[in-house]
């Protein structure tokens with residue numbers, strides 16, 4: 001007999017939302033004060049702002065400035081129940097999810113579990129490469145990079161494994177982290193470690209495709225490449241990384257790179273939950289949904305954000321897996337759930353593409369808003385403004401603004417702390 005999680009009985013219908021990322025948080029916020037009881041379940045007790053993980057990984061920001069406690073966001077929301085738990089399976093025949101704290105029943109279920117790094121099933125790579133899909137992983141990456149420099153100071157001669165940082169994947173994440181690491185190498189690290197010759201530290205992006213930022217226009221890809229090369233990042237296109245044992249990366253052509261730092265930014269896979277029919281799962285481990293975000297084959301189970309696969313006329317191959325899609329779907333679904341109470345018909349979601357952007361470093365970014373393209377310092381300011389405005393909480397906006405401003409004028413940040421968990425012995 002399964003243990004039942006404690007949630008007070010509802011006088012309203014219950015909406016269970018799995019995941020407090022961009023999509024799940026938006027819908028829970030929009031349903032606040034409505035005639036629904038909302039149960040928001042997440043593995044963590046905070047919402048994470050993933051677009052700035054790379055700045056945590058490179059000692060530019062503290063985790064607390066990009067993570068927001070869920071209980072603070074929902075203070076005084078009497079019909080919203082936060083549960084910090086992992087959802088393990090879905091039982092649609094009895095409208096129940098099994099979680100690490102017991103079973104929870106639902107009237108409507110919203111799956112907003114996002115994605116995880118796709119290591120393409122390679123066990124070595126899973127064990128040894130560093131991902132960046134959670135703030136915990138971003139911190140582990142920060143520790144690892146800083147510890148490497150500490151280790152180098154203890155080596156009599158240069159050990160090649162410390163001289164190469166390999167970034168696999170030339171999408172926005174790969175480009176952003178490579179640019180920031182190159183700036184650290186050029187401006188900060190030589191001051192911190194005067195005994196190390198940082199001209200020998202090689203930062204490379206390896207991508208199997210024909211160009212960086214493949215979801216952007218070729219012109220923007222070229223700009224990003226030029227910006228990165230200007231600050232000393234090596235770009236190797238049409239290059240596959242097949243394996244990595246912690247000390248050597250093996251490439252598609254059999255050649256090798258000696259390195260103990262492989263950052264894996266080469267793809268994502270949906271965080272699906274057992275219980276949803278395989279017939280509803282498509283490429284990328286995503287749930288196929290209709291224009292109302294209803295999961296194919298169900299009538300009271302919805303999926304939003306990265307985990308869902310939704311097509312429309314403009315996006316016949318599915319929407320991009322970005323924050324705006326998740327938020328717009330969350331907003332529309334909240335409206336539709338309220339429509340159901342008012343006995344109104346549901347409205348299809350229409351994704352409005354607000355554009356894409358990536359920053360490469362100080363004064364350098366690429367911004368595309370449909371056919372409008374902008375590069376350089378103006379794009380960089382737009383990138384900063386948009387990210388600042390998207391953050392939850394005034395305090396975090398101010399903290400990050402001060403951090404960025406300080407960093408801009410001093411080229412420095414004093415967050416280079418190696419904060420280890422007890423027994424953290426990884427490399």
Ligand SMILES: Cc1cc2nc3c(=O)[nH]c(=O)nc-3n(C[C@H](O)[C@H](O)[C@H](O)COP(=O)(O)OP(=O)(O)OC[C@H]3O[C@@H](n4cnc5c(N)ncnc54)[C@H](O)[C@@H]3O)c2cc1C
Nearest residue numbers: 019021022023042043050051087113114305306321322323
């Ligand atoms: C490094 C990085 C940089 C990015 N940069 C940008 C950018 O610049 N612009 C942009 O638009 N997008 C960017 N993205 C993509 C963007 O973050 C995602 O598209 C967005 O987070 C998707 O929102 P979501 O709600 O679908 O899922 P997420 O935000 O990933 O949230 C999923 C939530 O579900 C929880 N969860 C998962 N499984 C379970 C479970 N079984 N039980 C309980 N809880 C669970 C997780 O803890 C998490 O809180 C970036 C992503 C990364 C990783």
